[in-house]
Amino acid sequence: MKREKPREGARPTMADVARELGVAKITVSRALSDQSTVKESTRTLIRETAERMGYRLNVSARNLRQQRTRTIAVVIEMTPSHERLMSEPYPLLLLGGILQELTAAGQNMVLTTIDLFLQAPPSADGVILLGQGVHDDAAAVIEATGLPYVVWGAEHGPPGRVVVGSDNREGGRLAAGHLLGRGCRRLLFLGDAEHGEAEDRLNGFEAALADSGAAIVANIPCAFTVAAGREAVVPLLGGQGPDFDGIFASSDAIAMGAIEALQAHGRKVPGDVSVVGFDDSPGAALFSPRLTSIRQDWGVGGELLAQKVLDLVAGKAVESRAMPVGLIVRDS
Amino acid sequence: MKREKPREGARPTMADVARELGVAKITVSRALSDQSTVKESTRTLIRETAERMGYRLNVSARNLRQQRTRTIAVVIEMTPSHERLMSEPYPLLLLGGILQELTAAGQNMVLTTIDLFLQAPPSADGVILLGQGVHDDAAAVIEATGLPYVVWGAEHGPPGRVVVGSDNREGGRLAAGHLLGRGCRRLLFLGDAEHGEAEDRLNGFEAALADSGAAIVANIPCAFTVAAGREAVVPLLGGQGPDFDGIFASSDAIAMGAIEALQAHGRKVPGDVSVVGFDDSPGAALFSPRLTSIRQDWGVGGELLAQKVLDLVAGKAVESRAMPVGLIVRDS
DNA sequence: CTGAAAGCGCTAACAG
DNA sequence: CTGTTAGCGCTTTCAG
Numbered sequence: 001m002k003r004e005k006p007r008e009g010a011r012p013t014m015a016d017v018a019r020e021l022g023v024a025k026i027t028v029s030r031a032l033s034d035q036s037t038v039k040e041s042t043r044t045l046i047r048e049t050a051e052r053m054g055y056r057l058n059v060s061a062r063n064l065r066q067q068r069t070r071t072i073a074v075v076i077e078m079t080p081s082h083e084r085l086m087s088e089p090y091p092l093l094l095l096g097g098i099l100q101e102l103t104a105a106g107q108n109m110v111l112t113t114i115d116l117f118l119q120a121p122p123s124a125d126g127v128i129l130l131g132q133g134v135h136d137d138a139a140a141v142i143e144a145t146g147l148p149y150v151v152w153g154a155e156h157g158p159p160g161r162v163v164v165g166s167d168n169r170e171g172g173r174l175a176a177g178h179l180l181g182r183g184c185r186r187l188l189f190l191g192d193a194e195h196g197e198a199e200d201r202l203n204g205f206e207a208a209l210a211d212s213g214a215a216i217v218a219n220i221p222c223a224f225t226v227a228a229g230r231e232a233v234v235p236l237l238g239g240q241g242p243d244f245d246g247i248f249a250s251s252d253a254i255a256m257g258a259i260e261a262l263q264a265h266g267r268k269v270p271g272d273v274s275v276v277g278f279d280d281s282p283g284a285a286l287f288s289p290r291l292t293s294i295r296q297d298w299g300v301g302g303e304l305l306a307q308k309v310l311d312l313v314a315g316k317a318v319e320s321r322a323m324p325v326g327l328i329v330r331d332s
Numbered sequence: 333m334k335r336e337k338p339r340e341g342a343r344p345t346m347a348d349v350a351r352e353l354g355v356a357k358i359t360v361s362r363a364l365s366d367q368s369t370v371k372e373s374t375r376t377l378i379r380e381t382a383e384r385m386g387y388r389l390n391v392s393a394r395n396l397r398q399q400r401t402r403t404i405a406v407v408i409e410m411t412p413s414h415e416r417l418m419s420e421p422y423p424l425l426l427l428g429g430i431l432q433e434l435t436a437a438g439q440n441m442v443l444t445t446i447d448l449f450l451q452a453p454p455s456a457d458g459v460i461l462l463g464q465g466v467h468d469d470a471a472a473v474i475e476a477t478g479l480p481y482v483v484w485g486a487e488h489g490p491p492g493r494v495v496v497g498s499d500n501r502e503g504g505r506l507a508a509g510h511l512l513g514r515g516c517r518r519l520l521f522l523g524d525a526e527h528g529e530a531e532d533r534l535n536g537f538e539a540a541l542a543d544s545g546a547a548i549v550a551n552i553p554c555a556f557t558v559a560a561g562r563e564a565v566v567p568l569l570g571g572q573g574p575d576f577d578g579i580f581a582s583s584d585a586i587a588m589g590a591i592e593a594l595q596a597h598g599r600k601v602p603g604d605v606s607v608v609g610f611d612d613s614p615g616a617a618l619f620s621p622r623l624t625s626i627r628q629d630w631g632v633g634g635e636l637l638a639q640k641v642l643d644l645v646a647g648k649a650v651e652s653r654a655m656p657v658g659l660i661v662r663d664s
Numbered sequence: 665c666t667g668a669a670a671g672c673g674c675t676a677a678c679a680g
Numbered sequence: 681c682t683g684t685t686a687g688c689g690c691t692t693t694c695a696g
Binding site for chain 4: 013014015025026029030033057058060061062063064065066
């Protein structure tokens with residue numbers, strides 16, 4: 001057997017462990033990956049020795065040799081900030097689901113933003129994109145890498161693309177049904193319909209309103225924040241603008257902002273105006289009045305995203321998926 | 333110059349680009365890392381050719397060769413869930429700060445949980461641990477890897493450890509000062525003092541109360557959630573238990589739960605009882621009454637964590653740091 | 665059941 | 681300014 005020179009100071013390698021025991025380094029490799037072709041007793045001996053010597057696998061070397069990284073890149077389309085956290089709490093919940101599923105599959109997760117991804121592409125076997133953005137440009141950046149990828153959002157891109165998201169149209173329908181049931185007839189939609197998910201929510205909302213006797217009296221473009229929700233309704237409260245008795249906001253944050261503005265102008269919620277939000281974010285039940293909302297299941301969404309990107313990496317066929325949503329009736 | 337055989341199908345390597353142009357692959361390497369030792373014209377030619385051929389750097393190979401990973405592992409001590417998101421919104425904000433700073437330094441970030449970290453240690457040059465937990469066991473796991481690491485939390489571990497966190501004692505003092513100023517004399521502390529950060533908050537609170545005429549009439553252990561906050565005060569509202577006119581809750585979530593319980597029992601906030609929370613979480617300003625709280629600056633904290641772990645990796649000396657906090661007075 | 669050789673793709677070190 | 685050589689640590693392939 002070929003001997004190699006010992007080394008000092010640095011972290012021990014397989015060669016070091018092999019030399020210590022007088023075996024070949026390939027035997028160490030096999031033992032540590034628990035291959036049954038190595039005698040049981042040898043295997044445990046090697047494992048113990050490696051442990052004792054403080055051996056740790058060099059992941060870069062393995063990845064180079066195996067031509068894969070066991071890593072999935074998760075790209076966040078937006079930057080987390082104090083303002084947006086409340087408006088879009090989903091990142092953390094989605095991340096939780098993704099992490100859980102990747103973990104189970106023995107994969108690592110590198111987290112980046114879209115800018116960083118361009119600047120310094122991490123090494124990964126596949127990509128999960130969270131939020132496709134207003135224009136589809138984020139997805140285009142990922143597409144260009146040639147890596148397999150899946151997107152959280154709405155199905156508005158090219159046909160082949162794999163998208164996981166909530167059934168936003170159904171969410172819109174549920175909101176409409178609820179407001180109609182409460183007797184609302186003159187409705188407001190708050191949200192940015194340039195945004196794929198909001199567009200679907202609006203479409204479902206409109207569809208369910210057809211022939212109902214109710215109508216959308218104003219459709220106000222507005223970002224996914226509390227402040228934007230406030231600003232969206234203020235212009236309608238001075239006497240000018242159409243009258244309304246119901247609001248469908250495309251996020252809970254928008255709904256909260258709108259309600260604050262309404263109350264500040266003496267309008268009662270839900271007495272004068274009924275409001276339905278979207279997301280069922282953690283703060284919805286704590287707001288006053290407690291917010292009626294459309295719930296999305298982000299945890300499951302994250303798991304699904306991870307599963308699908310792994311299938312894609314493995315070369316399997318994969319389909320898009322719209323996840324069920326639910327109406328959570330509270331006091332607004 | 334040595335020629336190498338061409339290859340089909342696979343992603344092109346530096347050797348492929350080199351052959352295409354009739355140069356050595358080391359020249360390609362140098363050109364792509366923009367070294368001035370390569371003639372300007374050659375550099376641009378190589379860059380363009382690489383681009384055209386769809387060349388992408390093999391990060392594993394570079395990492396193996398350079399014996400580093402350009403990656404920092406961020407270990408979350410807890411699992412994100414719908415319940416805990418609201419109670420501890422800091423992960424995302426901390427992550428934002430960390431990400432920003434790592435990005436600027438050209439580093440990647442792998443996200444794991446403490447369990448996953450044990451199961452399958454990712455390759456990284458350093459570790460950031462978010463949340464040291466009740467017992468210091470999470471830190472012990474990281475310590476065992478021998479990797480340089482920093483912790484978000486309170487300074488309660490061994491002396492050498494680098495900890496970044498808010499000045500929790502000062503936060504406690506601010507809360508005490510505010511409640512005293514409002515005339516409160518019989519105070520409640522809600523939080524888990526087994527938890528290092530909560531312990532410091534309590535210590536600062538007690539210290540500022542000394543010789544003030546006011547006293548802590550009950551110190552109720554309680555997890556960092558809305559539900560726990562509710563359950564913590566309910567037993568005191570039936571007539572048994574001490575009377576109280578002020579509460580310092582060690583998180584906003586706890587404060588919200590406590591206030592809900594108080595209101596449900598007919599006690600007015602802030603009329604009968606004044607409440608101070610901790611975190612100034614995004615929902616604090618939306619709660620009713622708007623929550624008075626101690627603000628922590630997570631974004632800056634994240635940046636600091638990243639900076640310090642990078643310094644550690646670079647072999648520099650690094651010190652722990654307690655970040656300033658601020659009292660945000662609202663209506664509770 | 666164990667071993668030797670080869671090479672993944674890249675860059676440091678040393679020529680020229 | 682450019683090239684040659686060597687080798688990072690591991691696992692695949694082929695031999696025993």
